[in-house]
Amino acid sequence: MTLDDLLDGLFLQRPNITREGGVLTGQATLKGGGAVEIVGVYDATPLGVDEAIRLSRHVLDALMRGSDDPIFVFVDSGSQRMSKRDELLGVNEFLGHLAKCLIWADMQGRRTLAVLYGSSLAGAIIVTALATGTLLAVPGAKPEVMDLPSMSKVTKLPLAVLEEKAKSTAVFAPGVDNMVKTGSVLEVCKDVPALAEKIAILLGTSRDPNDNRGLLGRERGGRPKAADIARRIYDLAHSAS
Numbered sequence: 001m002t003l004d005d006l007l008d009g010l011f012l013q014r015p016n017i018t019r020e021g022g023v024l025t026g027q028a029t030l031k032g033g034g035a036v037e038i039v040g041v042y043d044a045t046p047l048g049v050d051e052a053i054r055l056s057r058h059v060l061d062a063l064m065r066g067s068d069d070p071i072f073v074f075v076d077s078g079s080q081r082m083s084k085r086d087e088l089l090g091v092n093e094f095l096g097h098l099a100k101c102l103i104w105a106d107m108q109g110r111r112t113l114a115v116l117y118g119s120s121l122a123g124a125i126i127v128t129a130l131a132t133g134t135l136l137a138v139p140g141a142k143p144e145v146m147d148l149p150s151m152s153k154v155t156k157l158p159l160a161v162l163e164e165k166a167k168s169t170a171v172f173a174p175g176v177d178n179m180v181k182t183g184s185v186l187e188v189c190k191d192v193p194a195l196a197e198k199i200a201i202l203l204g205t206s207r208d209p210n211d212n213r214g215l216l217g218r219e220r221g222g223r224p225k226a227a228d229i230a231r232r233i234y235d236l237a238h239s240a241s
Contacts, residue, residue: 003117010030014026021050037072040076041076041120046080047081048081052127078119116136117137138189138191142175182220214227
């Protein structure tokens, strides 16, 4: 599914959407009514310093305008850009800033919703798709927080061991189905009409300020312990205060 398929299928008007250097920004009107702010990465572009600061700027500008328009994030990226220039400039700080902008928007009551339609790897998926309040996907999405060969290098575990663990433990395994099991992806919509219908349902219901992805992961069997551990940490922190 291409970016044009999504934009044509979801939006009635989109004259203000700009594509430049792998970065998508602008505003559009949903076919069902309602304006949205748009940011994103396309053509599997690696997310570096330049891309991250442009996306962050658009999110902050949207907040400064003061409307309550939802912020949509369309994601088809590579990993974070692994260049000497980006590393020297502190790409980790720029990526962290982008994630904070999206999280801050959500904390301010703005709906933040990501659509994963292509690839996305490592730090790039964490600060875009996973930094929003809701993540949907469509067929063809290929997310990998870390591929198994890279994970093998970091953990020093044999690749064969990780491949075996990935069969039963979703957090070890790449792919959108495993992200659904962990609760990270709310739903994989079979086509653009199904995606539009799901978005309309989400926007038509009150925003839940709680992060329920841990509960979803427990229900779906992909993260059986995360929600309970998070609850215990929360309770301990509040009892100490």
